[in-house]
Amino acid sequence: MPTLNEPVTERRRITRNSIYRYLYQAQTPRTKQDIAQALAFSLPTVHQNLSELLAAGLVERGALQRSTGGRRATGMAIAANARFAVGVSVTQERFRFLAANLRMEEIAYRSEETGLPPHTADAAALGVRLAAALEHFLTDFGLNRNKLLGVGIALPAILDAQGQTILFSPTMALNHCRTADLTQALPYPAHLANDATAGGYAEWLTQGSGSSLAYLSLENGVGGAVLLGGAPYHGLNGRSGEFGHICIVPGGLPCPCGKRGCLEAYCSAARISSDLGLTVEDFFEALARTPAQYQPLWEDYLQHLAIGIHNIRMILDCDIVLGGFLTQYLAPYMPHLQALVAAQSPFQENAGYLRLGQYPKRAIPLGVALHFINDFIQKL
Ligand SMILES: [Zn+2]
Incomplete structure (x- = not known):
């Protein structure tokens, strides 16, 4: 080449x-x-x-x-296809691979099971699986390895500021392990990021990276990212944007983090799906079919979400983008949510700053791939 x-x-x-x-x-x-x-x-x-x-x-x-x-x-x-990058969203259950070209367009996507037993606390074993699955992905989609800029890996984990250590990942049991253990089987440049940080990066970069936004990700975990004045803000400990664990109800519902009353305890996707024995899709169908049964829970969900959004707005005073897989169902409820948020504000604003992300399903692998695309464009 x-x-x-x-x-x-x-x-x-x-x-x-x-x-x-x-x-x-x-x-x-x-x-x-x-x-x-x-x-x-x-x-x-x-x-x-x-x-x-x-x-x-x-x-x-x-x-x-x-x-x-x-x-x-x-x-x-x-030439949009002169180079590409791959992003992988890694959870205990699935690898989600996405390849993006220099125009940040998706050119290939695959979701597959990791095949690992639950709570495998072996980063090297996970890395070997990941490397093998990546090679299949590249081959099956006919992607030219010579044009591959690098592989971004997004994890539901808090990483240290240098990206060298996975500090905390309760859902993956990968605590205090070196990121090199996970990436050493990959023969390409690799970059690791927190999953919500990656999602926020995709939304921010594709809307014009000079802007500021807070990204609130609504999945089984509730997380987020802060991107201010043209750059991601990571914080001293890599924990900025941990919106899931701001307290919205002192002494309230128990949270997976061990504390009570966190936003995640009220606004996790699990609260309206697996906790009820339903999928998220089932829940919204049931909500439409028998509102008398499901509306009270949904209203409670939205009211707590509005408190969380309002608090983020009061701290950062920037646009807020909702991401995560739950948001693909939220469009019909946005006017009501915006009204609930606006009702919290002492400044009589209309919550027009709140919007849904462009990539409800694939922001995480896209965002972590875009790390390499943006780097290439800046440094060329
Ligand atoms: Zn919590």
């Missing part, structure tokens, strides 16, 4: 990178004149850099959308 000539001076790299990023942000093809004008470079500079990017397969010619009267003019665009 062709690569860019290395090394170049840092100044030349920055010039080339700014041309690449201009084309990346442009979405549609641009001419050399467009680039020169927008970035205040000379035409020969633009020409030389485009030649290098073209030779490396990172940009390609594309038809311009504007009409020039005569023959169809062409411009330059980034």
Whole structure:
């Protein structure tokens, strides 16, 4: 596979990178004149850099959308499939693999059972399974390993700030183990992240990474991520955005963390599914069919969720995006939820800052793959 000539001076790299990023942000093809004008470079500079990017397969010619009267003019665009990254959401039960190209588009997806017995506390054994399943995924979808930037792994776990140690993962029994134990069987660059952090990263990056948002993930666990002023905020201990364990009812329902009254105790997906012997889908069907039976629990769920959302808003004063698999059912209830949230506010705001995420099902593997995509685009 062709690569860019290395090394170049840092100044030349920055010039080339700014041309690449201009084309990346442009979405549609641009001419050399467009680039020169927008970035205040000379035409020969633009020409030389485009030649290098073209030779490396990172940009390609594309038809311009504007009409020039005569023959169809062409411009330059980034080659979306020149590289890709894989994200894997790992739980005790499942691997969910997603491959994303440079445009952050999904190009392959597979969900499969890990085949491990429950509560296997062996990171190396898990890593060997993961490595084998990854190779099958790459082969079965015909993905070119030479174009693979890296493999992101998202875990329901708290990692240390350097990503070297899994500090705490009650659902996976992987406490205080080295992340290298999990990744050593992988022959590719690897990056580990907390699952909710990865989900929040996907929502934040695809909406424009300069913005700020709080991401509240509603799955069997309730978690989140904080992305402020153009960067993820991890906190001193990698525990920022642990919204599931803010206390909303002192002395209230018991939480899996061992404390009482946490948001997770009230707003876990399990509360409206496995605790009732139902799936989440069953619950919403039952809610529509026999509201008299299920509405009180659902109203209680939404009222506690509104308290949690309000508290996040009071602390961070930024947009709040709801993610996690539960959100695929939430659209019909959003006006009511927004009204409940707005009723909490002393500032008479209408809760328009609260919205559903774009990727209810696949934000986690997408987000952890995007770590490599964003890194490639920034550093090219
Ligand atoms: Zn808790």
